Amino acid sequence: MIIDLFTYLFRFILIVLFQLLVINNIELSTYINPYIYIVFILTLPVDMKPWLVVLISFFTGMVMDTFSSTPGLHMASCVFMGYVRIFYLRFATSKEDFSGSIKPTVSRKGVVWFLVYATMLTFLHHLVLFYLEIYGFNEFFRTLTRIIFSTVFSVLLITVGQLLFYRVAKVNRNE
Amino acid sequence: MRNLIFFLYKYYTFLLFFSLELFSFVILYQYNNYQRASFLNYTGAVASGFYQTVNNTTNYFSLRNINDSLMAENARLRAQMLNAYYQSGFTQTSINDTVYKQQYDYIPANVVNNSITKRNNYITIDKGSLAGIKSDMGVIGSNGVVGIVTSVSDHYATIRSALNSNTKISCMLKKNNAFGSLEWNGDDPKFSSLKYVNKHVPLTLNDEVVTSNYSTLFPEGISVGKVYSHSLDAGDNFHLIKVELFTDFATLKSVYVIRNILKDEQKQLEGALKSDN
Numbered sequence: 001m002i003i004d005l006f007t008y009l010f011r012f013i014l015i016v017l018f019q020l021l022v023i024n025n026i027e028l029s030t031y032i033n034p035y036i037y038i039v040f041i042l043t044l045p046v047d048m049k050p051w052l053v054v055l056i057s058f059f060t061g062m063v064m065d066t067f068s069s070t071p072g073l074h075m076a077s078c079v080f081m082g083y084v085r086i087f088y089l090r091f092a093t094s095k096e097d098f099s100g101s102i103k104p105t106v107s108r109k110g111v112v113w114f115l116v117y118a119t120m121l122t123f124l125h126h127l128v129l130f131y132l133e134i135y136g137f138n139e140f141f142r143t144l145t146r147i148i149f150s151t152v153f154s155v156l157l158i159t160v161g162q163l164l165f166y167r168v169a170k171v172n173r174n175e
Numbered sequence: 176m177r178n179l180i181f182f183l184y185k186y187y188t189f190l191l192f193f194s195l196e197l198f199s200f201v202i203l204y205q206y207n208n209y210q211r212a213s214f215l216n217y218t219g220a221v222a223s224g225f226y227q228t229v230n231n232t233t234n235y236f237s238l239r240n241i242n243d244s245l246m247a248e249n250a251r252l253r254a255q256m257l258n259a260y261y262q263s264g265f266t267q268t269s270i271n272d273t274v275y276k277q278q279y280d281y282i283p284a285n286v287v288n289n290s291i292t293k294r295n296n297y298i299t300i301d302k303g304s305l306a307g308i309k310s311d312m313g314v315i316g317s318n319g320v321v322g323i324v325t326s327v328s329d330h331y332a333t334i335r336s337a338l339n340s341n342t343k344i345s346c347m348l349k350k351n352n353a354f355g356s357l358e359w360n361g362d363d364p365k366f367s368s369l370k371y372v373n374k375h376v377p378l379t380l381n382d383e384v385v386t387s388n389y390s391t392l393f394p395e396g397i398s399v400g401k402v403y404s405h406s407l408d409a410g411d412n413f414h415l416i417k418v419e420l421f422t423d424f425a426t427l428k429s430v431y432v433i434r435n436i437l438k439d440e441q442k443q444l445e446g447a448l449k450s451d452n
Contacts, residue, residue, distance in 0.1 A: 021229060027292045027425065030361055050188040058195045067222045068290075069297040069325075069333050072203030076196060083192040132203060133294050134340055134361075142361065146294070 012060070015040045020067055023157070031146050034153040037064060038125055039161065041082050042118060046093055046102050050086045057082025070133070077128035081121050088120065106162040118158055123151045223299050223331030226288035230301075234428075241428045248317040279394045280434040282306055287331070291338055291364040291424045298322060298334040300430060308332045313392035313433040319421035320344060320357075320399045321430050323392060332432070338364055338424055346399055347387040351376065354387055357399060357418065364424050366403060369416040376414070378405045384418050391438045 061078030284302035388395035
C-alpha cells in the first residue's frame with residue numbers, strides 16, 4: 001500500500017514535470033496546446049473508490065493551476081473529467097475488471113479500446129478547459145477548432161507514451 | 176434525519192464532485208471578474224521559485240541573443256544622451272527644474288516563465304513587491320509594450336501578457352492620435368488587433384501604434400507595433416486593424432516594470448468624479 005502510494009506520487013511528479021518543462025515549451029501554434037498530464041487520472045485503477053478519483057483529479061488540477069497562473073481552470077476541467085470517467089468505466093468495462101485492481105491502459109485493454117477511452121475523456125477535459133479559459137462563447141468556432149486539434153495531439157502523445165511504457169514492462173517480464 | 180443521512184451516503188460522490196466543481200468555478204469567477212487574483216498571491220511564490228530554478232539552467236543557452244538585444248538597446252539609449260547631441264552655441268546652466276517632474280520610474284526584471292500559444296498567456300518575472308512592484312503596473316520590453324502586472328509575491332510577479340483575452344491596452348495612432356484598444360484575438364503571437372478606431376480616421380500601412388495618454392499604466396507614446404493590414408466592412412463604424420507587434424514574445428528575456436508615481440493622485444481624482452455622478 002505504501003509502495004503503491006510512492007509509485008503514484010513518483011508517476012505524478014514525473015508526468016507533471018514533463019507537461020510543464022517539455023510539452024508547455026513546444027510552441028507549435030496557438031491552435032495546438034496539448035495537455036498530457038491528464039494521463040495520470042486516465043490510468044488510475046478501475047476499482048479505485050469514486051470519491052478518491054474525484055479528489056485526486058481536483059488536486060491534479062490544483063497543481064497545474066498553481067504552475068500556469070490560472071486559478072480554477074484546470075481544477076474545474078479535471079474534476080469534471082474525473083467524474084465522467086467513473087461512468088464511462090462503469091459502461092465500458094466488464095465485471096471481471098472490477099474484481100482485480102486493473103488499470104485502464106493500452107497494455108491491459110488494447111490500443112483501440114484505449115484510443116476511444118482517451119479521446120472521449122480528453123475531448124471532454126479540453127472542452128471544459130478551453131471554453132473556461134476564454135470565459136464565454138464569443139469565439140465559439142475558433143475555440144472548438146482549438147479543442148479538436150489539441151485533443152488529437154494530446155491523445156497521440158498519451159498513446160505513444162503508453163506504448164513506450166508497455167514495451168518496457170514486457171521486456172522486464174521476460175527477464 | 177435518517178433519510179438525509181441515507182441520501183448523503185448514496186450520493187456522496189456526486190456531492191463531492193459538485194462541491195469541488197463549485198469551488199473551482201467560484202475562484203475562476205472571482206479571478207475573471209474582479210481581478211482579485213488572491214489565489215495567485217498564495218501559490219505564485221511556489222511556482223515562480225520552481226520556474227526560477229529551471230530558468231537559471233536554460234538561460235545559458237540564450238545568453239548571446241540577450242546580449243545582442245541589450246547592446247542594441249544600449250546603442251539606442253546612448254544616441255539619446257546629451258553628449259550625443261551637437262551643442263549649437265548655448266552654454267548649459269543647471270536649474271532646479273520645476274516644470275518637468277518625474278512621473279515614471281522603471282524597474283528592470285528578467286522573464287522567468289513565459290508562454291505564447293495559449294489563449295490566455297502569462298509571464299512570470301523575477302522581481303516582486305520588495306522591488307516596488309504592485310499589481311496593475313504596466314510592463315514594457317526593449318521594443319515595446321509587454322503586458323500588465325496581475326499578482327505580486329515578495330520576489331516574483333505575474334504579468335498578464337498582451338497576448339491574453341483579458342488584456343486591453345489603450346493605444347493610439349502616432350500620426351493623428353486616433354484612439355483604439357489593443358486586443359489579442361488568439362491567432363498569431365506576432366499580431367494583435369486594434370479595435371474601436373473610428374471609420375473616418377485615415378489609415379495607411381505601417382502607421383505606428385503607440386500607447387495613449389488615457390492609460391495610467393503606460394507613459395504616452397511607448398511603441399506597440401505598426402499597422403499590418405486594415406479593412407472596413409460596409410455598415411461598420413470601426414476599422415478592422417491588424418497590428419504587427421514590435422515585441423517578440425517568443426524570445427522575451429528582459430523587461431521593465433513601469434511605476435507611475437502620480438497614478439494614485441490621478442485615480443483618486445477620477446474616483447472622486449465617479450462618486451459625484
